[in-house]
Amino acid sequence: MPSIDEVDEIILRELSKNGRATLTELSRKVGLTPAAIKNRVEKLEKLGVIKGYSAIIDHSFLGEFLTALIEIELADPESDELSKLIRPILKLENIKDVYKKTGEFQLTIRATFRDVDSLNEFLKKIRRDYLKNMARRIKVSIILENFKEGGVTLL
Structure with a gap:
């Protein structure tokens, strides 16, 4: 794991709150020059600590x-085939997040859809085309309201 110091940590926390923070804004928070902040941000990007920026x-x-x-409850959560099967799913535009996790359902996907019909079509497609016999069960929950996303409070 890359080594970061307290200043890097402050920069990361600020960028996670506002990915569009300017070097000047960050320099005020940290007490360094904008040039020094730029160097640190570039270092964090090269190390892979900062993985990207999004809106x-x-x-x-x-x-x-x-x-x-x-x-998704996987038939074999430790299968070597899983990463090969998931790669095409990651390329679908409506997929926002994909997590492999512990528990009864080992794979969680957050995705957006036009309507229930498009969700149902998606479920059929991933079972048929991507997961094949890897999925034992699929459970779907609809998000009714979002209060916080990507570290940003939406209320």
Whole structure:
């Protein structure tokens, strides 16, 4: 794991709250020059500590009115085939997050959809085309309201 110091940690916390924070804003928080902040941010990017930047958007403006958590119980959670089968799923635009986790359902997908019909089509497609016989059970929960996303409070 890359080594970071307290200043790097402050920079990371600030960027996680506001990925568009300027070098000047960060320098005020940390007490270093913008040039020093730039060097640190570039170092954190090269080390892979900062994995990317993204915007938190309202998906309804893209015609995606439904967000679902799709939990999958895997027949064999330790299978070497899993990562090969998941790679194409990761490329689907409506997939927002994919987690392998402990518990009864070892895979969780957060995705957005136009409507229930498109969700149902997606479920059929991942079972048929991607997961094949890897999924023992699939459980779906619909998100009714989102209060915080990507570290940003939405209320």
